[in-house]
Every structure is written in structure tokens, then in C-alpha cells.
Amino acid sequence: MTGRPTDETDTSRPHPARMYDWYLGGKDNYPVDEEMGRQMLALDPRVPVMARVNRAFMHRATRWLTEHGVRQFLDIGTGIPTEPNLHQVAQAIAPGARVVYCDNDPVVLAHSAALLHGTPEGATAYLQADVREPDAVIEGARAVLDFTRPVALSLVALLHFVPDEDGAHELVDGLLSQLPTGSYLMMTHATADFTPEESTAAVEKLTAAGITLALRSRTGFARFFTGLDLVEPGVAVIDRWHPELGEVVPGQEDGVIPGYGAVGRKP
Structure with missing residues (x-):
């Protein structure tokens, strides 16, 4: 664990951002996050x-x-920094791009300095706030x-933590x-369309853990x-949205990835 818990950090319960960090091989997570992560792996090793x-x-979108002229990004639900971050991808193409990251997790705040090293021509900033506000x-x-x-507006792997009754739409x-x-809106979302039994079990385990x-x-x-006007190919299984813009993730070819991604333009 490279980060230190802040006074606001609850290390007694798993947190989605820290679990995500563990899935990605990061070190900014706690034993409770790894334990829940391993339970999710037992349900679906992928x-x-x-x-x-x-x-x-996120990189491809x-x-x-x-490449289509956007120079400003608002990334909500940033999560613990993992390189390359959104601003690094955008500023590699357009050095003057401006990016605001937003998250409500104090652990993300503790590591926000890693998000603020952009190009001299552009701008990067971190905002601690909740998508519900x-x-x-x-x-x-x-x-x-x-x-x-x-x-x-980037909402990657975020809204599946906000139910309809909490006003997600x-x-x-x-x-x-x-x-x-x-x-534009760029977004991904988990689904139970392809793995109903595993997904039901995952929802039950996470609900019991307060997620x-x-x-x-x-x-x-x-x-x-x-x-919105959907960018082709419209709503697609995540790894099938403009695959030519990125590299294949090892293991993604082993069955359908249970999630959707899309990008849409506000007319």
C-alpha cells in the first residue's frame, strides 16, 4: 500500500475505486478491497x-x-490515477487540451497530485465533488x-453504482x-445481459458489503x-468500440465482455 489512509478513509469496507485499482494491479488499496476483489474473481475470473x-x-474514446477537435474534458469518477491518464492521452495529440478530474473518494484526493502534471500549454485540475451534486x-x-x-463529459464505469431511484438518468x-x-458524452456501463447468474451473485455480494x-x-x-447523436458504431460491447484506435487487452477475446460503451454528441 503506497498511499496512507486519511481521516475520511474507511478501511473497514471495500470501495469500488480501490477495488478497481487492485484489479489493475495497483497498490493503492487495502486488504478489505483485495478480499472483495478475490470474491468477484471467484464469480468471474475475467x-x-x-x-x-x-x-x-477511455483511451480510445x-x-x-x-482527433475530432475536442479540447476540453470533464472526467467524473476519475478513480485512483493509472497511467496513461486521460489528460496524457489528450495532450499527446493536442498539447493545449484542458482536463478537469472529479471524484468524491478521499483516497483519490490523496493521489490527485499525480493527475496534475500536464503540458505547459494545457491545463489539468482535480475537483473533489460527487456526481450526485x-x-x-x-x-x-x-x-x-x-x-x-x-x-x-467522461462517465466511465461510474453510473452502474447509481441506481434509477437515485436519479441516475x-x-x-x-x-x-x-x-x-x-x-460529447463518453460512457461505459456494466451489464448482466451476457452473464446473468454471475452478475446476480456479484450484486448480492457487493450489496452485502455496502456497495x-x-x-x-x-x-x-x-x-x-x-x-444525442451517437458516434458510430453506436452502443457497442466495450471492446468493440473503435478497436483500431487502441491495442487489444490480453484476455478480452475470451468471451463477450459484459459491458457497453458509447460516445454521443449533443446537437
């Missing part, structure tokens, strides 16, 4: 592959967006981003409503993009 596929989608997120992001110009609609025409997991169908995921 869970670490899924984590890497999500990360690879960021490349696509930057979209007005606070947008207000904080305005200090770095110009909301008269297009912004790419309303949160996304509220965020998009404050972004100008020409902005909400709201798996959505393809239709439920596509609803987040209502009113």
Missing part, C-alpha cells in the same frame, strides 16, 4: 480484464474525441473549462444540459444517450 477493457475504452461539479469545473466551447441529463452544443451495483441492459444504457 473481472481484471473488464477493468482493463474499461480503461482501454479520448483519442477519437481529440452536478451543480457543484459544473461550478468547480468552470474555473478551468470554458463552457461556451464543447466539453467531453436525471443526473446525466442535468450535467449535459449545462454543456454547449457540440459537447450498490445497478446493472443495466443495453436499452437501459442507451437511454443515457437520448437526444
Whole structure:
């Protein structure tokens, strides 16, 4: 464990961001996160592959967006930094790109310095805020981003932790409503469409540990993009969205990855 717990860090319960870090081979997690991670592996050994596929989608989508002229990114649910980070991908193509990272986890805050080393021409910033408070997120992001110009909103592997009854779709609609025409939504989401039994068992285990997991169908995921113009190929299994823009994640070829990804433009 390279990071130290802060006063706000609860090390008695697993946390999705720290579990994700463990899946990716990171060291910023605790025994409770590893234990729950191993329980998830027992249900589906490809869970670490899924984590890497999500990360690879973010890289590909960021490349696509930057190559198509986007120069501003708002990444909510950033998670513990893992290189290359979004700003490194974007600024490698457009050095002047501006990126705001946002997360509500104190562990992510403790490692936020790793997110702030960008190009001299561009800008990177970290905002501690919760997606459930979209007005606070947008207000904080305005200090770095110009909301008269297009912004790419990144919600990668986040909304499956927000159930419908907590207003998941309303949160996304509220965020998009404050972004100008020409902005984009890039998003991934876990699903039970392909592995119903394993997914049901995973939801039960995580719920017992205090983690909400709201798996959505393809239709439920596509609803987040209502009113947006989907970038081809539209809603796709995560690893099948513009695979030519990245590299194959070892293991992703072993069956269907149980998640969807898409990018949509605000008209």
C-alpha cells in the first residue's frame, strides 16, 4: 500500500475505486478491497480484464474525441490515477487540451497530485465533488473549462453504482444540459445481459458489503444517450468500440465482455 489512509478513509469496507485499482494491479488499496476483489474473481475470473477493457475504452474514446477537435474534458469518477491518464492521452495529440478530474473518494484526493502534471500549454485540475451534486461539479469545473466551447463529459464505469431511484438518468441529463452544443458524452456501463447468474451473485455480494451495483441492459444504457447523436458504431460491447484506435487487452477475446460503451454528441 503506497498511499496512507486519511481521516475520511474507511478501511473497514471495500470501495469500488480501490477495488478497481487492485484489479489493475495497483497498490493503492487495502486488504478489505483485495478480499472483495478475490470474491468477484471467484464469480468471474475475467473481472481484471473488464477493468482493463474499461480503461482501454477511455483511451480510445479520448483519442477519437481529440482527433475530432475536442479540447476540453470533464472526467467524473476519475478513480485512483493509472497511467496513461486521460489528460496524457489528450495532450499527446493536442498539447493545449484542458482536463478537469472529479471524484468524491478521499483516497483519490490523496493521489490527485499525480493527475496534475500536464503540458505547459494545457491545463489539468482535480475537483473533489460527487456526481450526485452536478451543480457543484459544473461550478468547480468552470474555473478551468470554458463552457461556451464543447466539453467531453467522461462517465466511465461510474453510473452502474447509481441506481434509477437515485436519479441516475436525471443526473446525466442535468450535467449535459449545462454543456454547449457540440459537447460529447463518453460512457461505459456494466451489464448482466451476457452473464446473468454471475452478475446476480456479484450484486448480492457487493450489496452485502455496502456497495450498490445497478446493472443495466443495453436499452437501459442507451437511454443515457437520448437526444444525442451517437458516434458510430453506436452502443457497442466495450471492446468493440473503435478497436483500431487502441491495442487489444490480453484476455478480452475470451468471451463477450459484459459491458457497453458509447460516445454521443449533443446537437
